[in-house]
Amino acid sequence: MGMIHEFFPYVLCVLLFAVGLYAIAVKKNLIKIIIGVMLIHNATSLFLVLVGYRMPETGESAAPIITRALSGEEFFRQSVDPVPQALVLTAIVIGLSVVALMVVMAVRLHEKYGTFDLTRIRKLRG
Amino acid sequence: MENVLPLFVVIPLAAGFVLPVVGLLKPGRFCAPICLGAVGALVVLSCMMFAGEPVVVTWMGGWVGQADPSSVTGIAMVxxxxxxxxxxxxxxxxLAAVLFSTSYMRSYTKVCLYYGPMMLMIAGMNGVVLSGDLFNIYVFLEVAAIASYALVGFGVESEELxxxxxxxxxxxxxxGFILLGVAIVYNLTGTLNLAQIGALIEGSEPNKALxxxxxxxxxxxxxxxxxxxxxxWLPDAHPSAPAPVSAMLSGILIKASGVYVLARIVFNVVGxxxxxxxxxxxxxxxxxxxxxxxxxxxxxxxxxLLAYSSISHMGYVILALGVGAEQMAAGQHAAASLIMFAGLFHLANHAVFKSLLFLCSGSVVHRTGLxxxxxxxxxxxxxxxxxxCTRVGSLSIxxxxxxxxxxxxxxxxxxLCWAGHPFLAVVAVLISFVTxxxxxxxxxxxxxxxxxQEFSAVxxxxxxxxxxxxxxxxxxxxxxLLLPLHRFVLLEPAKDALFNGLGYARSVFGG
Structure with missing residues (x-):
């Protein structure tokens, strides 16, 4: 039981990543492909947050905020790892800008072709 | 020398954000000179770097790393x-691409919006190359990549989009793959600093997560x-960009964000x-x-055609580095040293002749439109x-x-022959003939x-x-022709940096 409880979130991440890859590989609609890319980004972000999470002896993790009342040692004992959270913030911003650019491209493609269907857009050779 | 390193990112980044504003105020006047100035400054700076110590490390924000690799807190540029x-x-x-753009881009509109992403791309590539931190590499990689997406689609015709x-x-x-890899490495070692990861992995047992x-x-x-x-993606993306951008994408982007990082991680971080x-x-x-x-x-x-040839030539480089890694692991230092030297030399050469050929194709397209x-x-x-110039490039490639x-x-x-791969050597020679x-x-x-008839006025x-x-x-x-002169300045130190292997950590921490 304990094992499943521990591994479940990681399995979920990998599953989410795989769903994203599936959407990109199989779907023919530009918007669905964009959703697939978002799923990949979110799966990685989720994974990063999980990497930083740890369960202290008290059974409860605190947000990593240093206050005056908290000594460094106490902070280390009870709070989660702050580094992955900083990484996730950056990763989310990057993911946002990539997705925004993709949406712009999709809109421009729609203006040119009048469709989001990839099978009718293919002009370039393999 | 330490204070110079951030400038490699700061100069193009600043230029990249100033350009659209300048373009809004005074369209078409100052964009090209600003760009040329920024890139010229980068050339001077990168030549200056050869005068410094062999390894220069800058710890950003004054979070100085200690000699003890277990207590690094800051972000390093190496x-x-x-x-x-x-x-x-x-x-x-x-420099060549920007100079070329000053005339070539006359046929496009909104040229200042073109120079902006170009500068951001240079900033991103410089950042990737200088960064001594795994997550920083990811961030700069994305900066360069996002700028290059915009440049590939710059023509906004249907094929380019x-x-x-x-x-x-x-x-x-x-x-996504890279970030997932970064997360796993962080989970494994608790650090993002390349040198520190290398030091920690060196002493650990091989494991599956790694x-x-x-x-x-x-x-x-x-x-x-x-x-x-x-x-x-490459044969579609590289030709669709304007010619100077194709030259930069094929000439340097795939090297800085692909081959360089791969080599750094394989040789210096995981071993x-x-x-x-x-x-x-x-x-x-x-x-x-x-x-x-x-x-x-x-x-x-x-x-x-040029884009496909880039794939083939990157194959040469990766093959050479792979054989070098194999020989290094087997303890054949002389063979490893030669083939890695050859790989890096080919990388530098490919950057020059492939960008030359892309510029030539741009020149032809500029006049004939075909x-x-x-x-x-x-x-x-x-x-x-x-x-x-096309002849020189063709003979060179x-x-x-x-x-x-x-x-x-x-x-x-x-x-390849020396390393005991005669079959691969034959393949390399045959492919060279195909090229x-x-x-x-x-x-x-x-x-x-x-x-x-229609080109008689060209x-x-x-x-x-x-x-x-x-x-x-x-x-x-x-x-x-000048290989005997420049190899000791340019190529040998580069090869030694890879050849140093996991000793990278010691050279960064100055031990």
């Missing part, structure tokens, strides 16, 4: 031999470098002793070498300088003796022949474009 080589290549190729979208999707998958992370890195950076199972890594590199390299060249022969679109080689003929007669491509290919083949044949075809169709391209091409042509000749 400049060693390999970084210097790639920085110099980036600056030189960007489509190529850009395809590039975006595949590159986003690569980023192998998974390495696999993700190989896939991610393999996608960025367009290695063969992951190459589908060459990881079970299957050299074998995978050799396999990916050989596949790219063969498949890229064979697909290249069937192309009639000049720029698309990319199909069957429709263009007799360029050498109407545009003598462009014709001459085909490996004809006085030019640089010959020397690096020869060294790679000798290295030579294809580029003879290019010369035959584009340069020779009777000038068609004249030579403007002066800045010619200067940029002539500059790269001279480099093509010089890098080959």
């Amino acid at each position: 400049c060693d031999g390999l970084t210097r080589l790639i920085l110099l290549i980036i600056s030189v190729v960007s 489509e190529a850009s979208f395809k590039y975006l999707v595949l590159s986003a998958i690569a980023s 192998l998974l992370a390495i696999g993700l890195f190989l896939a991610g950076f393999g996608l960025k470098a367009a290695m063969v199972p992951f190459h589908a 060459v002793h990881q079970s299957a890594v050299p074998a995978v590199l050799i396999m990916m390299g050989t596949l790219s070498l063969v498949v890229g060249a064979l697909l290249m022969t069937a192309q009639w679109d000049f720029k698309r 990319r199909d080689m069957r429709a263009v003929a007799g360029i050498a007669r109407r545009m003598p300088v462009t014709g001459f 085909g490996g004809v003796p006085p030019f640089n491509g010959f020397f690096s290919k020869l060294l790679i083949v000798i290295g 030579l044949y294809t580029f003879i075809k290019v010369q035959r169709y584009v340069l020779e022949g009777d000038v068609p 004249t030579e391209s403007p002066l800045p474009m010619l200067v940029a091409m002539a500059f790269l042509s001279v480099l093509c000749l010089g890098m080959g």
Whole structure:
């Protein structure tokens, strides 16, 4: 039981990543492909947050905020790892800008072709 | 010297954000001079770096790293031999590309919006190369990549948009892989500093999580470098961009964000002793070498042909580095040293002749508006300088003796034989002949022949474009003939940086 409880979130991440890859590989609609890319980004972000999470002896993790009342040692004992959270913030911003650019491209493609269907857009050779 | 390192990122980044504003206030006046100034400053700076100590480390924000690798808190920028080589290549190729753009981009509108992403791309590449921190590499990789998506789609015609979208999707998958790998490595070691990860891995047992992370890195950076199972985006994306951008994408972006990071991680961070890594590199390299060249022969679109040849030539580099890693793991230091030297030399050469050829194709397109080689003929007669530069580039890429491509290919083949891979050596020689044949075809169709009626009024391209091409042509000749002079300054330190292996950590922490 304990094992499943521990591994479940990681399995979920990998599953989410795989769903994203599936959407990109199989779907023919530009918007669905964009959703697939978002799923990949979110799966990685989720994974990063999980990497930083740890369960202290008290059974409860605190947000990593240093206050005056908290000594460094106490902070280390009870709070989660702050580094992955900083990484996730950056990763989310990057993911946002990539997705925004993709949406712009999709809109421009729609203006040119009048469709989001990839099978009718293919002009370039393999 | 420490204070200089951030400038490599700050100068192009600042220029990149100033340019659109300037473009809004005074359209078309100051954009090109600002760009040229920024890139010129980068060339000077990267030449200056050769005067400093062998390894320069800057800890950002004053969070100084300790000599004890277990207590690093800050983010480091590291400049060693390999970084210097790639920085110099980036600056030189960007200088030629920007100079070329000043005339070439006259036929486009909103030119300041073009120079902005170009500067951001340079900032991103410099950042990737200088960064000593895994997550920082990811961030700068994305800066360079996002700028390049915008540049690929700059023409906003349907084909360019489509190529850009395809590039975006595949590159986003690569980023996902890379970030997942970063997360696993962080989970494993609790740090993001490359040197510290290297030091921690050196002492640890081989484990499966690390192998998974390495696999993700190989896939991610393999996608960025367009290695063969992951190459589908490159032949669409690179030709669709304006010619100077194609030159930068093929000449330096796939090297800085693909090959360089892959080499750094394999040699300096995880070490060459990881079970299957050299074998995978050799396999990916050989596949790219063969498949890229064979697909290249069937192309009639000049720029698309060049893009396929990039895949093939990146194959040479990865193959050489893979064999180098294998020999290093086996303790054959002399053979490893030679083949790695050859690989890095070929990397530098490819940057020069491939960007030269892309600029030449741009010059042809600029005057004739055509990319199909069957429709263009007799360029050498109407545009003598462009014709001459195309010839130099073609001979160089085909490996004809006085030019640089010959020397690096020869060294790679000798290295392969010495390392006990005669079969791979034969493959490398055969593919070299295929390349030579294809580029003879290019010369035959584009340069020779009777000038068609509609091109009888075609004249030579403007002066800045010619200067940029002539500059790269001279480099093509010089890098080959002056090899005994520049190898000790440029290539040997770069090779030693990789050859140092996991000693990278000691050189960064100054131990």
